[in-house]
Amino acid sequence: xxxxxxxxxxxxxxxxxxxxxxxxxxxxxxxxxxxxxxxxxxxxxxxxxxxxxxxxxxxxxxxxxxxxxxxxxxxxxxxxxxxxxxxxxxxxxxxxxxxxxxxxxxxxxxxxxxxxxxxxxxxxxxxxxxxxxxxxxxxxxxxxxxxxxxxxxxxxxxxxxxxxxxxxxxxxxxxxxxxxxxxxxxxxxxxxxxxxxxxxxxxxxxxxxxxxxxxxxxxxxxxxxxxxxxxxxxxxxxxxxxxxxxxxxxxxxxxxxxxxxxxxxxxxxxxxxxxxxxxxxxxxxxxxxxxxxxxxxxxxxxxxxxxxxxxxxxxxxxxxxxxxxxxxxxxxxxxxxxxxxxxxxxxxxxxxxxxxxxxxxxxxxxxxxxxxxxxxxxxxxxxxxxxxxxxxxxxxxxxxxxxxxxxxxxxxxxxxxxxxxxxxxxxxxxxxxxxxxx
Numbered sequence: 001x002x003x004x005x006x007x008x009x010x011x012x013x014x015x016x017x018x019x020x021x022x023x024x025x026x027x028x029x030x031x032x033x034x035x036x037x038x039x040x041x042x043x044x045x046x047x048x049x050x051x052x053x054x055x056x057x058x059x060x061x062x063x064x065x066x067x068x069x070x071x072x073x074x075x076x077x078x079x080x081x082x083x084x085x086x087x088x089x090x091x092x093x094x095x096x097x098x099x100x101x102x103x104x105x106x107x108x109x110x111x112x113x114x115x116x117x118x119x120x121x122x123x124x125x126x127x128x129x130x131x132x133x134x135x136x137x138x139x140x141x142x143x144x145x146x147x148x149x150x151x152x153x154x155x156x157x158x159x160x161x162x163x164x165x166x167x168x169x170x171x172x173x174x175x176x177x178x179x180x181x182x183x184x185x186x187x188x189x190x191x192x193x194x195x196x197x198x199x200x201x202x203x204x205x206x207x208x209x210x211x212x213x214x215x216x217x218x219x220x221x222x223x224x225x226x227x228x229x230x231x232x233x234x235x236x237x238x239x240x241x242x243x244x245x246x247x248x249x250x251x252x253x254x255x256x257x258x259x260x261x262x263x264x265x266x267x268x269x270x271x272x273x274x275x276x277x278x279x280x281x282x283x284x285x286x287x288x289x290x291x292x293x294x295x296x297x298x299x300x301x302x303x304x305x306x307x308x309x310x311x312x313x314x315x316x317x318x319x320x321x322x323x324x325x326x327x328x329x330x331x332x333x334x335x336x337x338x339x340x341x342x343x344x345x346x347x348x349x350x351x352x353x354x355x356x357x358x359x360x361x362x363x364x365x366x367x368x369x370x371x372x373x374x375x376x377x378x379x380x381x382x383x384x385x386x387x388x389x390x391x392x393x394x395x396x397x398x399x400x401x402x403x404x405x406x407x408x409x410x411x412x413x414x415x416x417x418x419x420x421x422x423x424x425x426x427x428x429x430x431x432x433x434x435x436x437x438x
Contacts, residue, residue: 146185156260171224241299279313294362301357
């Protein structure tokens with residue numbers, strides 16, 4: 001009888017130990033599966049190519065793109081293998097992913113106070129409204145709020161936070177922080193007081209850009225895109241370059257904005273569908289559905305012609321470009337009438353660069369670093385020309401007087417009596433023809 005009792009105790013003990021072992025094994029197996037799932041979600045979220053329609057993220061004036069912009073959003077097949085996971089789990093992993101981006105998180109209360117309870121509206125687009133906010137520190141920022149009816153807004157939100165969390169350049173709009181609270185998704189940017197290039201070229205502020213400012217804008221944008229293409233690792237394709245996404249600060253210096261459609265250049269072979277804005281989209285991309293760095297080059301070429309002509313792509317800009325290409329000085333006919341005719345040489349040089357960007361064969365388009373160098377040469381040539389004209393127009397008699405005074409002082413110090421320098425001699429030294437003094 002005692003032996004049977006011992007056997008029962010042994011059996012129960014073995015069964016209990018086996019049950020505990022199975023439970024521990026199941027617990028660690030669940031944790032391993034969960035970590036693997038979260039890691040897979042991070043990889044998938046990082047490679048998402050989100051879709052977006054137009055919004056002027058930090059414009060200081062009303063967003064007029066509604067009348068100009070026709071964005072494309074044709075979703076491809078969803079290849080995310082975890083799309084069948086429970087929504088609560090997916091939402092939790094997204095929040096963890098965003099919080100690990102390194103971007104500061106703002107409180108809803110601070111943003112609500114800074115925007116005076118969301119009454120300081122700057123503009124509105126498909127992503128949602130944009131507000132001007134003055135934070136408690138005195139800093140003025142722009143706040144993009146995700147609209148409740150935005151189809152792809154949440155993916156766009158994640159893309160901007162992830163990319164701008166690691167991309168920093170003086171010609172990219174700086175993302176200062178984000179807010180995910182009370183069912184709202186908000187992005188906080190630096191405030192660009194002069195709004196978008198599109199608004200200035202075609203809006204109420206039209207006519208306020210000089211040729212020097214347009215040339216500087218072209219150079220600034222080229223530097224920003226050059227950083228995306230050749231400075232970022234891996235390279236980043238913007239995929240929605242247009243005048244509405246070029247923002248200007250108080251000094252009219254340009255920065256590239258709106259990275260909701262941006263994508264890292266990774267060869268994943270996936271078809272994410274056509275995304276972008278008609279008029280700026282590379283024809284090669286439309287025909288092959290393959291977006292490359294050279295597709296951004298095409299869009300930049302369109303922006304260059306906008307700076308030259310002030311004609312919007314939706315106003316048959318390409319037709320004007322093709323007509324102008326028939327002759328060397330054809331671009332003179334489509335030049336913005338508000339520009340000074342004295343700038344025509346620089347305009348022609350910039351038009352040559354822009355035409356190369358629009359080459360039908362993407363492989364024959366220049367790289368962004370080559371474009372930056374070419375635009376910089378035009379800028380430098382103009383500066384040299386301005387300096388030469390400034391010297392030629394200066395008061396020559398004052399220059400001669402200073403040189404004579406210095407020469408006499410040096411002669412006195414050396415104890416040498418020199419013959420006064422004639423103005424004609426100085427003129428010859430300076431290479432300037434001067435009429436003899438009677």
